[in-house]
Amino acid sequence: MMLYLLVTAVTIGLAYQIRQTENHNFRTKTLTRRQGFGTLCLLAIFCVLFLLSALRLEVGNDYGTYVDTIHEIYVGGYVVTEPLFNAIVKFLCLLSGGENYLLVFAVFGALTIALYLKVLYEQSENFPLAFFLFMTLGIYFRTFNTVRFYLALAITMYAYRFVLKKQYVKFVLLIGLTAFLHKSVLVVIPLYWIARQKWKKWQMACLGVLAIAVAFGRGLVMEVALRLYPSYVDTIYLEQGTGFLANAMSLGRCIVVLLAALLCYKNYIAGDEELEFYFRLNILAILLYTCASYLPLVGRIGYYLTTSHILLLPALVNRITEEKKRKWAMVVLIVLALLYFALFLKTGNQEGVRILPYKSWLFYEKDFLNAGEIF
16 A cells, blocks of 8 residues: 555656646657656656556456456457457567567556546646546556556547537547447447537436436346346346445545535536536436446446546636635645545455555566466
C-alpha cells in the first residue's frame, strides 16, 4: 500500500507542475521553458505509471485468467476474447519470438495510460485536479484488472469529443472498432446519444417509465442480456458485481456528484452542452445502479458513464467565480476524494479488486514468460 501512496503522491505532485495551453503543439519549436518543463512532467508521470503497471506480477483480479487466455491464443486454443485482442497478442508473441504475457500486459498498460493522459490533458479544464481524481478515485489502479476493458474505457472517454461535436459517424466508427477489443463498449452508442440530447419533460417521463420497467422486468431483461452475452450463461458472472451492495461505492459517488451538480446547475451547467452531457451521464448511471443492479457485471457498464466525473468535477470548480467559494469547493472535493481513495485501498486485497499486495517479476529469479510456469 505504501508503494501506491508514494506513486500517487509523486505523480499528483508532477501533475500540479503542468499548465495547459490552448495551442500547445509538441511538433513546433515555439515551446516556452514553462511548456517544456510541463512536457517533461507529463512524460515523467507516464513513465512512473507505466513502470508500476508493466512490472507487476499476479496483481489484478483476472491476472491469471489473462495469462491462460494469452497461452490459449498462442497455442491456437479456444478463447472467448474478441478478435482484435487476439490479433494483438499473436503479433506481440511473434515479435518477441514466443509466448510472452508480460509484454502483452506492458503494451496494454502503455496504451491505456497514454490515452488517459491525452484525454485529461486535452479535454479537462483543470489537468492537475482531473489527474488527482484519476488517481484517488482508483481509476488508474483498476487498470490492473480487465486490461481490455480499461483500454476500451479510455477510448470511450476520447470519443466524448466526437459526441459533443455531434460527429456521430466518427463516434460510431471508433466505438465499432473498439468493440473488436471489448464488445461491451457497444452500449455507449445509445447511452451517449441519449445523454447528448436536450431532455424534454416527456422524454424524462419515458426514461423514468423505462427505468421502472427494467427494475420490475428482471426475467425478460436478463433473457435479452444473456442472448447478447451468451458467454455469461451458467457462470459466476451472473452474481459477480451485481446488487446495491456490490456497487455501493459507485452509487454513493454518483449521488454526491448529483448533489454537487444540482447546486451548480443553474449557474454553471445549464446551457453548457459539455457539462450537461456529463450531468446526464451521471443520471443514467444512477438509474443503472438502482434499477438494473441485477445485470451481470453492471459495474462495467456503469464505468462507461461515471468516468466522466473526472472531467465534470474539475470543470465545476473552475466555473465558480468567487475565489473564496472556489477554494472551499476545492478543499471539499479533495477531502472527499482522499476519503474515497482510503476506502478503495482498504478493499484492495478483496476478491474482484486484488490490486494488493503488489508484486513485481523483477524480484523473482524464475522465468515467468510461459503461462505454465506461473500456475
